[in-house]
Amino acid sequence: MRSQKSKIVVVGAGFAGLRTVLNLARANADILLIDRQNYHTFVPLLYQVASGFIAPETISYPLRRILRNITNARFLQAEVKSINFAAKIIQTDRVVVPYDYLVLATGSQTKFLGVDGAPEYSLPLRTLADAVKLRDRILTNVDKAACESDAERRQQLLTFVIVGGGATGVELAGALIELITETLAKDYPRLDLRSMRLILINSGERLLATFPEDLGEYAGRQLRRRGVKIHYSTRVSCVMPGAVELDDGTMIETANVIWAAGVEANLPNGDSQLPTAKQDRICVHSTLQILEHPEVYAVGDVAYVKQDGEPLIGVAPEALQQGTAVAKNLTRQLRGLSPQPFDYFNKGTAAIIARNAGVAYLFGRIPLKGFFAWLLWLSIHLYYLPGDANRFALLFSWIRDYIFKERRVRQIFAFHEASLSNVQDVNSHRLQSHIQNPGD
């Protein structure tokens, strides 16, 4: 027996897609949520996985568990291959799914900005897999450095270059310098950390471009004070195995290039090209419906949404509020009412820099920096993380780090071995016939 209810398909279980499904819990419709992964990733904390604070399990949550109590929703783990908007059919790698209403919440992906070698030789930080690979790379290279007798090569292994001074780059820089100078310094007592360098490459004149000038400058000062070297108004022109070249001609020898510079919409393939704007984002009406298809919505990072004439910047609160709005509009459509325009209420944004240092920009008006902004950041993320057990584990890890300067997750798991192959290219092994301090 086939149900006669309207069928709503939501593609993508990030902040926007998941919120849409949860807010449709009482809608008179059959809802299908599709995602490549069987878990939701709490993206704002990816950098904490990459820097060994927490296990990947802590910031991911099984989708079937979340949907268990939503009786009108089901989940399908599949990859969307193409969408036929005319026939209202989605082709996935597993099954073909028809829909009456569709919500595109496919998010964003790393954009390498056409820089030669960046896709091959730099590590992005967009997914949980990226975060784990990055952690493995950092731990592996510090370990190699400890066994390396050649000073130049040791320097290369201990040089970390982060490309991009937005929130991701800043947060990772702060967490990484703490990981190395505090935790790893204790693990490798004989390793000379003066040869460690953490370099942040920023295309603009100050960090955190979406925050007020003052906060960006504060972030820069805080990172510099902790030992991060920042190149302002500088771009990367080429990434090679073992080095990165800047547009001013500087060459930095490094085995660790982290790409936190660009994002673009993660567009699904359609039968017709969807009209897109900046960063390949899908153009939408003020109701979040896409042009020409009133039964299709786009939300979150994949959508180009303007508020008061300015495009939204692509942060979690925007995605969550859009999810809520789309659920409301779909409910209206099901009842024969017309959808209403989306209106973003900007509660503010926040970024963490390092221990006791954060920035926040509340209601788009009030700038805040230092200890209280840091505390605010922690509280917000703790509050929004799904799952009590995860929340508890996160709080525990933070307290532990704060008191003991100790990161828990420093295992290099062999089952991520593939991620290390690139490192081995960079540092072809030379068997040394004898070393003074093996295992230093």
Place this chain on the structure above:
Amino acid sequence: MRSQKSKIVVVGAGFAGLRTVLNLARANADILLIDRQNYHTFVPLLYQVASGFIAPETISYPLRRILRNITNARFLQAEVKSINFAAKIIQTDRVVVPYDYLVLATGSQTKFLGVDGAPEYSLPLRTLADAVKLRDRILTNVDKAACESDAERRQQLLTFVIVGGGATGVELAGALIELITETLAKDYPRLDLRSMRLILINSGERLLATFPEDLGEYAGRQLRRRGVKIHYSTRVSCVMPGAVELDDGTMIETANVIWAAGVEANLPNGDSQLPTAKQDRICVHSTLQILEHPEVYAVGDVAYVKQDGEPLIGVAPEALQQGTAVAKNLTRQLRGLSPQPFDYFNKGTAAIIARNAGVAYLFGRIPLKGFFAWLLWLSIHLYYLPGDANRFALLFSWIRDYIFKERRVRQIFAFHEASLSNVQDVNSHRLQSHIQNPGD
């Protein structure tokens, strides 16, 4: 400046090797611990990782953290390639390490007993990587079954065959049947679990051969009551992609064959063949020194140690006590005293079957079964797990599972993708043009 102290090298950071190093903390020697991984694995809880109780981080512990306070010990993450016992030199994949004293604690590995196809098509459970692969396989195949319209193929995906009825096989069977019938049944409410089968293949007439007869029979009854089908006095003759053949000619269609049947010593390559006994274990004197080399010890699963004429069975308490004994003997040798014979004090062994059901055999004399044996098993493992944070996380997961019948870790992480390739061989995808219940 090269230290004139004696140099002790310990190969392998399992129970025996790690205990040796920790107990040599005050010895007047330079100690180097070598392991392939940079973490210690608490092997008895591997099955809990495989069945989604806990994250791999919970039962692994960074070795550099453990050794941080042991001032005379260092760690080297490397793979031992060969040992020149005459020249007292170890060749690793990173450096060459000379030694004055050597402790071989390289443990055991899976033995496929010459069964065709077992190495290729069955999943062992000896390492943390094995456990994660197994978890991914189970979760993936249950998910595929939910989307599968062909009843036969669904049955194949939902058939789990465990080869071996020792502690590993029994513990995994109990944990797996609980995972599927309790947690996953809630995740997939429309999946018919009557087509799920869990089959345990046991070569002997009863389970848990190292325990008294009565306890083995109890384990069999408990598993059967929970839905496990047990084949006694049966061996596997061949493992194929998608099926397993038993020696009585029975063919079982299954996409999940788990190998828990055989172990053999994980022998290092030497310049001369070491004399070995059963399971390829190294013959040792009663002092745990290997034959002909008084400066080399073998401990734990790699050593063939007899007690009262019977070989030890290869459990954690034996390895720990041998580690203690070797540390003591090395300290004696450093002082010019002769090593003393190892004497195993059997406090007992225990195995867990399922919720509220365990077996224990105390002091090699007192059999115990049921709730109290189960509670004893939990207490022992909680006590011996290294790291307070891990212990806390473990306790929390157990309480959660006990009260809510809920396993926390059900994410299928894309970064273990390689592990799924085998599954895809078995179940070549057929795109169905339409299915009734996608995402069931």
